Structures are given as C-alpha cells and as structure tokens.
Amino acid sequence: MIEIRTVDQLHVDGSRVFYRVDYNVPLEGTTITDATRIEETLPTLRLLRERDAAVVLASHLGRPKGQRNEKFSLKPVRATLAELTGANVQWADDCIGPEAEQKAARLKSGELLLLENLRFHAGEEDNDPRFARALQKLADYYVNDAFGASHRAHASIEALPLLYDLEHRAGGLLLAKEIEFLQKITEVSDRPFVALLGGAKIAGKIEPLEALVKRADTLLIGGGMANTFLAARGVNTGASLVDKESIEVAKRIATSKIVLPVDVVIEDSSVVDVAKGLTEKQKALDIGPRTIEKFAEVLKKARTIFWNGPMGMFEHQEFAKGTMAMARAVAEADAITVVGGGESVEAVKESGYADRISHISTGGGASLEFIAGATLPGIQVLRAS
Ligand code: 3PG
Ligand code: MG
Numbered sequence: 001m002i003e004i005r006t007v008d009q010l011h012v013d014g015s016r017v018f019y020r021v022d023y024n025v026p027l028e029g030t031t032i033t034d035a036t037r038i039e040e041t042l043p044t045l046r047l048l049r050e051r052d053a054a055v056v057l058a059s060h061l062g063r064p065k066g067q068r069n070e071k072f073s074l075k076p077v078r079a080t081l082a083e084l085t086g087a088n089v090q091w092a093d094d095c096i097g098p099e100a101e102q103k104a105a106r107l108k109s110g111e112l113l114l115l116e117n118l119r120f121h122a123g124e125e126d127n128d129p130r131f132a133r134a135l136q137k138l139a140d141y142y143v144n145d146a147f148g149a150s151h152r153a154h155a156s157i158e159a160l161p162l163l164y165d166l167e168h169r170a171g172g173l174l175l176a177k178e179i180e181f182l183q184k185i186t187e188v189s190d191r192p193f194v195a196l197l198g199g200a201k202i203a204g205k206i207e208p209l210e211a212l213v214k215r216a217d218t219l220l221i222g223g224g225m226a227n228t229f230l231a232a233r234g235v236n237t238g239a240s241l242v243d244k245e246s247i248e249v250a251k252r253i254a255t256s257k258i259v260l261p262v263d264v265v266i267e268d269s270s271v272v273d274v275a276k277g278l279t280e281k282q283k284a285l286d287i288g289p290r291t292i293e294k295f296a297e298v299l300k301k302a303r304t305i306f307w308n309g310p311m312g313m314f315e316h317q318e319f320a321k322g323t324m325a326m327a328r329a330v331a332e333a334d335a336i337t338v339v340g341g342g343e344s345v346e347a348v349k350e351s352g353y354a355d356r357i358s359h360i361s362t363g364g365g366a367s368l369e370f371i372a373g374a375t376l377p378g379i380q381v382l383r384a385s
Helices: 042-050 075-085 098-106 129-136 155-162 173-186 206-215 223-232 244-252 289-301 321-332 342-351 365-371
Strands: 016-020 054-058 089-092 112-115 141-144 169-171 193-197 218-221 263-266 271-273 284-287 304-308 336-340
Touching: 016 042, 016 155, 042 054, 042 075, 042 173, 054 098, 075 089, 075 112, 089 098, 098 112, 129 155, 141 155, 169 173, 173 336, 173 365, 193 206, 193 289, 206 244, 206 365, 218 223, 218 289, 223 244, 223 284, 263 289, 284 289, 284 321, 289 321, 304 321, 304 365, 321 336, 321 342, 336 342, 336 365
Parallel strands: 016 054, 016 141, 054 112, 089 112, 141 169, 193 218, 193 304, 304 336
Antiparallel strands: 263 271, 263 284
16 A cells, blocks of 8 residues: 655745646647646645645756757746636746746735746756756755656656655645546456556557556457557557667567557558558558457446546547547446556547546556556655555
8 A cells, every 4th residue: 555645734824835746738739728737736735725835846847958949938837727726826937046036035925926837947857956946946845746647756756755754745635536546457356457558659668568468357459559569469550650679668668468459540540450451651540340349348347347448539539439439438337546657648639538547647657657666757756654
C-alpha cells in the first residue's frame, strides 16, 4: 500500500503554497479542447483557498525543451482557470526570477498566481537543484497534484519537494484519488484482468508493457502500437505507422496473451484482412469490424480493465469507429475500469460513456507506469513514511 501525506494534513493557513499541477492540456491554437486536467484540480484549490492560503500554480505544457516558445505558453489556461474558480488569476511571465517572486510575495489569502511554463527552463527536466531553489523562493509549502507528470524525475516534481521538510510538503486531493484508484488495479484480485492498449508508439512504453504482460490475463493491442507487433510477426503493414526501433522488443515480448487486430480500416475506409497483408501504399488507420467484435468479446468477460491509447486516428470521424466501440465496450463491461491517457479519455468523453467508467485518470504514461508496478518519483517523495 502506498500512503502519501496529503494537503489536509498541512497547516497552510495564511501561507503561500507552491501548487504543482499538470495543465498540459490539449490545445487547438490557443483554445483548450479538453479542460479535464484543470477541472480535476478544483477540489484542492477550494481546500487551499478555504484555508486562507495564497496559491502559486506551476505546470509544464508540451515539450519546449528548455527554450521560451509562445506556442507552449500557459497563457490560454489563465482564462479557463479564472472561469472555473471565479477567482482573479494573476500571471507571471516567467516561473522564476524577480517578477514571479514579487507577485508571489504580494499575493493575499485566497488569491491565485499562475506561472509561465516550467519547461521554458532546462533546469526543470534536468531536475536541477539550483532551478528548484529558485522555485522554492515563491512559497512556504509544496503541494503536488500533477499526477500526469509524476513519472518524470523533474525539478518541480522531485528536487523541489525535497527542499521542504515533511511538515511542508504533500500530495493534493487529485494525486491521492489517483493513487487510491490505480492501487485497486495493481492489487487486482478480480480476473480476467484485460489491458487494452493503443496509441502510436511502443518506445517509452517497453518496461510497462513487459510488466503488464506478466500481470494481465489478456492484452488487446490496437492503434499504431499494433502495427509494430504485426510487423514483428511478419505481416506486411504497408505504409502504416510502424515503430521500427521497437520491432525487436515486440518480438521479444510475443506471447499468446497478446491479441492483435485481424482486420484494419485503411485510408479509403475499406477494410483489409491482416492475414492478407497491406499493399505498399495502404495505411492502417483504425481497427476493423471483426477486430471490434473480437476485442469487445474479451472485454465483456473481463472483471478488471485498464485502457490506455486510442485504436486509430479517431480525431477523424471515418477512423473513430474502433476507438468509440472500445469506449462503449469498456463502459458496458461488468468490471472495475480505469482509463488513462489524454486521447483515450477524450474518446471516452466523446462517446458519452464517461460516467460509466470507474476511474478516468489524468495521467497517460504515469498511469501506465503505475499499473505496471513502477515507482514514480513524484509519489515517492510524498510518501508518509
Ligand atoms: C502528459 O501529458 O503525458 C504529461 O503531462 C507528461 O508530459 P510529458 O510526457 O511531456 O512528460
Ligand atoms: Mg505524455
């Protein structure tokens, strides 16, 4: 059992709190297309403000790689946050330095200050203690709800909380909720346990995949990830997205527990049998109807389900059928169900079945690693003992 110290155990009254959130939200230009990650921080924000704390909010957005880049500015989040909290949200154009320090120092009880993207500084991803010390100047307490980034040993996730003693650092209500639900899956006793996995790549997911192969009874694999496994089995995948560097890994973890698509939908919306293979120019963009049926059959019998990653290019209507059918099958299953990852969560919400999922995680890579049994640095530093 993982137990962390939580925000309600801190005496934050009248103090300034550094609140690490994961507002790495999907954007179309400057429009937020899904505000779930912001909404999910509202309970902690309410608690902090009720206790008269002043809150300094910090997040990353995208991967600007240590450079200032307007494309990855957190500015679009400011208005949504103000709307959802009813508060006046102040803004600092840099997450460290004199402006942020002055604005944080002047912040009154119940007020919010949103900082610009942490990843505009290389020190964030480098877990640099000097960068962490610059952030520490902004607040007396540290609270983390950035579950989606808790698998990253970055400065605001690991080095910074370590600068605060146990009485001054804690997890927020969202982090606590994520741990509670995901733990139910890792301690799974209700079988079959089925993992439904998709998304583009295998790279970066190898360790969790290997661990899941041991834990789950069946792994249903669709989306781009399936192409790589199919290629590893010698199927001609044509022009489909294949993670070439991971073919050897896919061969290594081949097991009868892994179930792959038997048919796929290609660019002109026609269906191709995987057994026949794809021609050079054909591209798999969704799972086909026989695969949907096969996967749905397995999900129906499951008692525990973890889903991460879409089954195809579901942002295009023509290739959304597989992902939407899986959303429905997961929702209708008589099982404990957890969905993680921005795109699968988006799909579940679009499908209208979100309220029938036991837990929608705000973390993609993080929930996958947690379920696979990894120790996440952001959680580790907040453990109660
Ligand atoms: C995510 O969206 O997966 C998290 O915010 C972490 O982002 P990262 O994968 O760029 O570290
Ligand atoms: Mg990610």
